[in-house]
């Protein structure tokens with residue numbers, strides 16, 4: 001069976017590559033609960049999705065997933081409603097299962113459950129999932145999601161199992177609601193207390209929690225799946241003494257590129273060094289450069305901390321830049337170098353320390369989810385209010401987004417739901433229509449980026465900065481793609497009674513107050529918490 005849990009998966013290799021029936025029906029109960037955890041030695045109440053870190057969801061190409069999320073949240077210092085986004089999955093005809101609260105669904109009320117049902121179609125690769133209600137995933141509701149592939153690059157690796165999934169997370173000692181309150185008071189983005197590799201880390205001045213260990217055998221090649229599941233931080237990933245081939249980003253395979261040092265991509269690593277222990281390093285920018293580490297341990301090496309240094313890395317190979325990634329399969333931007341059918345200019349800025357806006361509008365979620373409005377007949381941009389900042393896209397058009405903003409010295413990772421896009425113009429590098437990188441997140445720095453996608457997937461799709469504090473502060477827009485086709489025809493949305501029941505259950509909750517109350521500012525959450 002293709003579903004397993006991370007707790008056991010860490011020990012059990014997954015058998016891959018054999019002919020598993022693509023239409024197997026897998027049920028995965030995912031209980032979302034509060035628990036005291038201490039991943040860096042500091043105990044705090046947090047949210048776990050199944051386990052902490054979240055249960056790894058492991059599937060095979062073509063599977064249909066049935067993930068029954070039971071909301072057992074009760075700790076009033078954190079959000080108690082919830083919703084889950086399956087980051088990077090296209091959700092053709094199942095935009096109702098995409099997760100963003102008030103775009104694609106009403107939140108699941110405390111004490112309720114909702115079974116997410118969706119097919120994976122042709123998608124394979126390395127993804128993750130996380131709460132998409134307000135800043136809730138900061139509190140721990142996040143995990144890996146891997147779809148094992150028919151891999152055209154399988155000649156490059158020998159081992160691809162639970163032991164090669166590596167998550168990088170930022171971790172806070174205060175609940176996200178409190179951190180957000182602090183942000184609204186002083187305008188400083190909350191800074192994580194530690195960085196976690198596979199759910200383990202150390203904070204400055206904290207106890208010496210044993211490092212996470214990645215075990216390898218000399219001479220074998222590993223398909224490491226490195227996933228940044230952070231809410232704020234960026235990481236630079238390296239392993240002392242080793243280089244690797246970068247072969248996938250955001251589920252899209254790329255032409256292999258040898259590197260020593262990179263930001264959260266998937267790559268193949270050859271264990272070609274003497275049997276020993278080596279530091280895996282993921283300095284977390286801009287916060288903690290020294291404490292985010294793990295151990296690469298060769299079979300036969302003593303159980304001790306590595307004594308390796310990073311110096312060997314400096315020689316020769318330059319760090320990876322996004323524009324160098326070349327899509328392996330069906331490369332080329334939609335529309336080639338011809339003008340796009342629709343060009344949308346997205347100019348973002350901070351209206352104040354705590355309000356971020358695009359084209360002068362800070363996004364504020366509606367109380368009726370965008371999808372529900374579309375199903376009920378919303379077709380024109382005028383059918384949505386100004387703060388919902390919703391663009392209606394015509395079907396089967398090449399849409400070009402030009403995303404740029406004032407330089408605040410920050411990289412904004414913009415994420416689009418429902419699509420992968422071609423990055424015609426990265427933050428650095430030349431214009432490329434022929435074989436540009438294809439991703440679902442793009443790093444926006446000064447100078448801006450240009451991306452293109454084809455509107456072949458009707459649905460309401462969020463585009464937002466993945467720094468969760470910025471999303472909460474309004475740095476988002478929504479695309480209502482092909483609303484007519486979403487209502488009728490062979491691409492129409494599959495709407496279930498269970499999905500329709502979410503809003504009445506949520507709206508029946510008493511209005512929230514106190515800690516969870518909506519602040520006098522834009523917000524992607526509403527304050528019904530029960």
Ligand SMILES: *[C@@H]1O[C@H](CO)[C@@H](O)[C@H](O)[C@H]1NC(C)=O
Nearest residue numbers: 029068069070071113114115
């Ligand atoms: C989902 O889980 C709940 C228990 O949390 C159970 O009552 C319900 O029957 C499950 N639903 C499905 C469709 O399996």
Ligand SMILES: *[C@@H]1O[C@H](CO)[C@@H](O)[C@H](O)[C@H]1NC(C)=O
Nearest residue numbers: 395396485488489490491492
């Ligand atoms: C869906 O309908 C359109 C228009 O009616 C048609 O051109 C297309 O081939 C259909 N696609 C599928 C997969 O049936």
